[in-house]
Amino acid sequence: MSATMDNRADAGAQNAEWVDVCGLDDLEEGSCSRVTVGTRQMTALRLGDNVHLLPATCPHRGAPLYESKLIRTLTADAPGGMEIEAEQPVLMCPWHRWQFDPETGKTVFESNIRLKRVETRIDNGRVLAKARVKGTAAAEAAEG
C-alpha cells in the first residue's frame, strides 16, 4: 500500500506529531475498533485502506462509540418508500442511534454536533495518527 496515504482530519493537528497506533491489519475491515493513541482511547474505523480516527465516546450522551455499527442511511421520495440514500456507510452510535458521517464527523441530520477527527496516514502497514500525546516532544513543546 502507499506509504503516503493520508486521512486528513480537522482536529488536534497543531503541535502534533505522528504517533504509531496499530497495524492496519489489526483493524477489521468495515467495523469500529477501540485503539489507544498515546494514553488516549479512540475509535478506529477501517474502510479499505483508509482509517478514520474518532473519539471513543459519543458527544451526545457518552456512549462507547467504538461499539458503533455501520449502516447505510435510508431515504424516500414519499411516505412508505425505503431506499438506500448513499453507499458510503455511517457510524450508528450503540446507545441512541445517532449517525455520524466518518468523512466529516458531522451528524447525518442538521445539528451543530460533530465528532472531532484525528488525521491518520498509513506508513508501511502501520496506522499513524497526528496527535498531541502527553510526554511526547510535541506535547511538551506545546505546554512550554
Place this chain on the structure above:
Amino acid sequence: MEHGPVIDCDVHHEFVSDEDLIPYLSSGWQEFIKGPGDGRHLPVLPPYGNYINPHGYHRKEAKLDDGRPEGSSLEKMTEQLLEPYDVAHAVLTYNKVGFAGFRNPYYAAETVRAYNDFTVDNWLAKDERLKGSILIAGHLPDLAAKEIRRLADHPQMVQVVIYTNALGPAFGNPIYAPIHEAAEETGLPIAIHSLGDGAGNAVTSCVGSSHGPDFYIEYHAGGLQGIYTHLMSFIFHGVFEKYKNVRLVLTEGGTAWIPAALRRFDEDYRALRQEVPWLKRHPSEYVQDHVRFTTQPLDIESPSDPLLEPMKAYALENVLMYSSDYPHWDADPVAQVARRLPKDWTDKVLRDNAAELYGLEVPVAA
C-alpha cells in the same frame, strides 16, 4: 381597547333543537328518521358525553332566559363575545360534535352535511365577522373530502374541523389521504379539536388506555392526549412532506406541553429516522411551518411564568392563535390572555398568526 381587534379561533355555536337540523337533511334521510311514525324521530346527533361535568359545561352567563341552549343565540354571542372582546373574526366550531358515535357512516356524513348547511344559513349569513369550519365525520374519508370540496368556495369558510375518531388510526394515517388531498387542493387548514375523543362511541385517540378515562376530570385534563397523538401522526406519516400546502390547527389542547413534545419528537427523529426516511427535517421545523395551536387553555399565568421560557425557546409566539372557547365553562377572555402573555407576543397571538393562516384582514385598531 388595549389589545385591539382579535381573531377568536374557537367559538362554539349551537342549534336549538333537532328541528333546526332536520330540514337540512335530504328528503330521503328525513323520511328515514321518522322512525316509529308517532311523531318521534331518530336522533339527529348521537349522545355526546360519556363524561359528565358535575358543574355543567357552559358559562352561567351564557344561559338564555328562554331555555335555549348556550351558544345558540347570535345576539347573546354578540353581546358577550363579539363586541366586548373586539372580535374581528370568530371561527365557529360547533358544539354537539360526537358524530363518531353514529356507527352508520352514511348517516354520520349526512348529519355533518346538514349541520354545515344550517351553519351557513343561520350563522354565517347573519354576520360577516363569523367564519365557518367545514365539519367532517371521519368514517368514510372519501365522503369527508367531498364535503370539504362542496363548501370550500364559501367565502366565510376558513378551515375544516374534525372532532371524533370513528375508525381508530390517528388522523395523519394515509387511510385519511382523501381528507389530506382535499385540504391540499382547497388550501383550507385542518383543525382537530381536542376532547372529541370522549364523545359517544368515538375511539380514544391516545397511546394509553383503550378504555379511556373514568372521570370528567381525567377526560378534561387529558384533552391534549388526542391532540398529541394526531400531531405525531401527521408528522411521522410525512403528511407535511407529501402535502406541502396542508396546515394543521390543534384546537383546545393547551400550550405549555408543546416544547417538551417537540424536544421529544426531535430527539426521536435523530435516533429513529431510518424508520421514517421520508422526513427531511426535524419535527419541530414542520411544526413551525405547518401547525398552529389555539391558546385555550393557555396554561400560562403571567408574562413571568417560568413555563414561558421553553415556549420562547421554540418560538411559540409564531404558532399560537387566540381562542376563547366561548361559551364553555373554561373559556379564556381575551383581556386575560393579553395580560398573561409577553407584550411582544400579543399582536401575533391575538390576530396576526390567525390572519396569516386564514387569509383574513383585520381592521386597524382605532
